[in-house]
Amino acid sequence: MKPLRHFLSIKDISEKEARLIFKKASEFKENRGKKNLFFLSSQTWALIFRKPSTRTRLSFEVAVRELGGEALFLNSQDLQLSRGEPIEDTAQVFGRMVHGIIMRTFSQKELELFAIYGNIPVINALTDEEHPCQVLSDIFSYEEKRGSIEGKKIAFVGDGCCNVARSWALAAEIFRFHLSIAAPPLYFSPIDNPFVTNTTSIEEACQDASLLYTDVWTSMGKEEEMQKRQIEFSGYQLNEQAVKVASKDVLVFHCLPAYRNKEISAELFKERAEDIYTQAENRLHVQKALLAWVVGKLDASLISE
Template sequence: MQENINLKGKDFLSLKDYSKGEINYLLSFAANLKDKQKRGEKHNLLQGKSLGMIFEKPSTRTRMSFEVGIYQLGGQALFLSSRDLQIGRGEPICDTARVFSRYVDGIMIRTFSHADVEELAHYATIPVINGLTDLLHPCQVLADLLTIKEYKGKLEGQKLVYIGDGNNMAHSLMYGGAKMGMNVVIAAPEAYFPDEKITAEAKSIAAENGGTIELISNPKEAAEDADVLYTDVWASMGQESEQEERMEKFLTYQVNNELMACAKKDAIVLHCLPAHRGEEITAEVLEKYQNVIFDEAENRLHAQKAIMAAIM
């Protein structure tokens, strides 16, 4: 690990805010913590520290990975839903940030509005971690990068093809892939392409690091010679009313055997979960690559431990 990198006190809101060296540091740190955990070696780096966890969106992996993660690091987590907080009764975010800063050592928030997370970070005097917003999901992508590195040995030059909605996952994969010199392709119907501003920023970052960002509407063309195929649900939380319309629009964007035939023979499949078998991915493909997908899910734990230990 690079000893000259110090992330103490830094927010983790977007991978755009982290340099390639800092991301590599976090990936090495995560791999190290994973190894320690597997060997049963104590690593109480956050002994006596507390993490306040704000959940306005429910979660399985986010809650478990942060709660178990800080426990393994020697600290404790406090789970707070919107029902538990005065935010739900009209307390401004700035006051919530100031109160949390007096009680805990870090904040993890999983919510809808990215602007709310930025405001929380602005007023908090402790580091804030973005556990997911409608715009970005950086914690998931750090775990994804760790998984790709484990299976492929490197990140630079790898072709990562994301198939589906140009959502928060697509945005963070573009930022993360661009920082690491990867060739990221987003395959989606044009009406569901990622945010134009984020795409432009990611293209600029990729150019600086020897990578590329490309948007394609033809999934088979996108999947050609892919090292990694990635998918996510077609309708995210809050988009349930669009489910039928999206099912129709994304019908040809399923990760199935036909699409896998376009990728490299040694390609891997990733899914941030939960998966809807028979929709964005067939049960057959998911089961064939379940070892990779559930390693990816496990890596949320190790990646998030690295984030917490580095910034808290």
């Protein structure tokens, strides 16, 4: 029997495993609608979402169904968790009724408890600490257009403490690229590894970068800080000035939703919209391959050469 797999953090996969996922994602993308897939045949996967979602929910529900499974969506108000039931009890019941859990919640610890007590695969669909599915897909999207990300400079402009930036920082060590974060000092990345640098200068972060990346200034759960953050981040916008100092073939990504003329200028978003929407679409293909990996049905023999 194959060991149980979870994807709670970007650290849960090696580069070799990630590249296996990327290869299968490319195959899924190329052949979508042409082949019947049964990686999750006769399986039901629960989507437990305690935070709002557009792309994550849509991409995972479609992914489960296109792999031959059923997706069961539950928000926090649908569960006794909202009334204080212990996670241990909820997780063990889910483990006896469904085949896997895709969870979007606040605490990474809550996700980890589901993995401990559920005895079924658990996938992190976003916590306050990480958004590993987003960044795994982002790296795939970069490499789809520009080749290997190894050795490249990636500039993240905005909150270096947010879940997306944290996952980028952790991924830098796995894929050996250089992440430069431009942010006010209070929002420098807390991830300490030799591939991550912090600066207060957008120009310094974006200089010769191969990818410019941003996210909303105010993450879910921090809405009470919105006014304060709009003042603190007012000088941290991706715009044409940032593009001018970057590499000539620089890509611009945004994990969405995007607030024009805040974290990204309306002009730059419009100019780079095709790449950004492709970045969003690739969530579906990468997550299909991730699901196949999690259930132990992805290995080299299953991938067409």
